[in-house]
Amino acid sequence: MDGAKIKDLRTKRGLSLTELAKRSGVSKSYLSFLERNMQQNPSIEVLEKIAKALDVNMYSLFIDETTCTSIKATHLDRETLELAIELDNANVDKEKLRMLIDLLK
Incomplete structure (x- = not known):
């Protein structure tokens, strides 16, 4: 995530x-x-709070609207972001999730 995106959205809204x-x-x-x-x-x-306060979809914090590519060339699509939100809401332990990813590799 690039903080410049938050600053840009904030300043555009005055x-x-x-x-x-x-x-x-x-x-x-x-x-x-x-x-x-x-x-x-x-x-x-925190990202949800910021997005709501800026009146944008949280996905917008990661996307450069001018090129429709994600900032820093990461490939976060809407489904991936929604999955991350769902995992966070379910209080999935990040370390256990990393272990699962390592096992799947």
């Missing part, structure tokens, strides 16, 4: 970091870290 923090319930300092790519691994829950 929101300050403070306003986005209020709307999303995510701290201003954490948002700043995200936008400056100092924090690159936010939870699905």
Whole structure:
């Protein structure tokens, strides 16, 4: 995830970091870290809050609308993102999921 995408969406909507923090319930300092790519691994829950506050689909945080390719050349499609959200909502342990992926390889 590229924090510049969040900053771009925020500024296009005329929101300050403070306003986005209020709307999303995510701290201003954490948002700043995200936008400056100092924090690159936010939870699905945080991304959902930010997307809702920006009035966009969470998928939009990963997609460059001008080229319709995902940021940093990753290939996250809608189904993959929805699966990740479902796993997060089901509180699937990430370490166990990594072990399962290793087994499947």
